[in-house]
Amino acid sequence: MKRTAIVLALAALCSPAFGAILFQEDFESGLGANWAIIGSAQVVADPLQADNALHFTAPGSGGDLFSTVIAAPAGTYYLQFDYLSTADISFATPGGFVGIMDPLETWLVGDANYAATIQTNAVPRNAWQHVDLTFSTNGNFLLKLEQFAGSSAPIGTAYFDNILITTETPEPSTMAMVGLALAGVGAFRQSKSKSKANS
Ligand SMILES: [Ca+2]
Numbered sequence: 225m226k227r228t229a230i231v232l233a234l235a236a237l238c239s240p241a242f243g244a245i246l247f248q249e250d251f252e253s254g255l256g257a258n259w260a261i262i263g264s265a266q267v268v269a270d271p272l273q274a275d276n277a278l279h280f281t282a283p284g285s286g287g288d289l290f291s292t293v294i295a296a297p298a299g300t301y302y303l304q305f306d307y308l309s310t311a312d313i314s315f316a317t318p319g320g321f322v323g324i325m326d327p328l329e330t331w332l333v334g335d336a337n338y339a340a341t342i343q344t345n346a347v348p349r350n351a352w353q354h355v356d357l358t359f360s361t362n363g364n365f366l367l368k369l370e371q372f373a374g375s376s377a378p379i380g381t382a383y384f385d386n387i388l389i390t391t392e393t394p395e396p397s398t399m400a401m402v403g404l405a406l407a408g409v410g411a412f413r414q415s416k417s418k419s420k421a422n423s
Pocket residue numbers: 250251252275276277385386
């Protein structure tokens with residue numbers, strides 16, 4: 225029994241699942257209940273795929289599209305989304321920025337000052353790219369997106385799709401695993417010697 229319990233505990237620690245979904249948006253139902261302030265954001269036909277995506281019809285600064293409150297205890301979470309610039313490569317900065325407010329403003333994705341970069345001349349054009357990062361929040365937060373007013377690309381050429389925020393699944397800590405294993409071996413030996421004494 226003890227061995228089974230240890231195996232189950234280790235399996236739970238090693239689970240590759242993303243954990244709980246906090247926020248999910250594929251823009252197939254317009255800008256519905258997920259969004260509190262819409263600004264210049266519009267859902268349009270994905271220029272490369274047979275579904276819908278998001279773009280902006282006016283430059284933003286400080287955020288253009290704001291989500292409703294995403295309930296979350298303080299901690300670290302995963303953000304992933306797809307990003308496309310249809311601006312010609314001669315426009316050095318394609319414009320996409322993504323941030324949170326918890327309630328303080330933190331830009332997570334943008335130019336080289338942020339955790340992930342989608343605002344440089346190295347961003348591929350006319351191809352969706354997957355962006356994926358971890359971030360921390362002090363508690364409940366809003367997600368916000370824009371095509372930055374300071375970028376060089378023509379407005380409307382920065383697209384977003386398939387936004388997903390999930391709870392972090394921590395890597396199994398080696399020390400925790402060693403501790404569990406030792407505790408399990410100890411318990412197993414104890415019950416073995418008890419059953420010997422009883423026989
Ligand atoms: Ca979509």
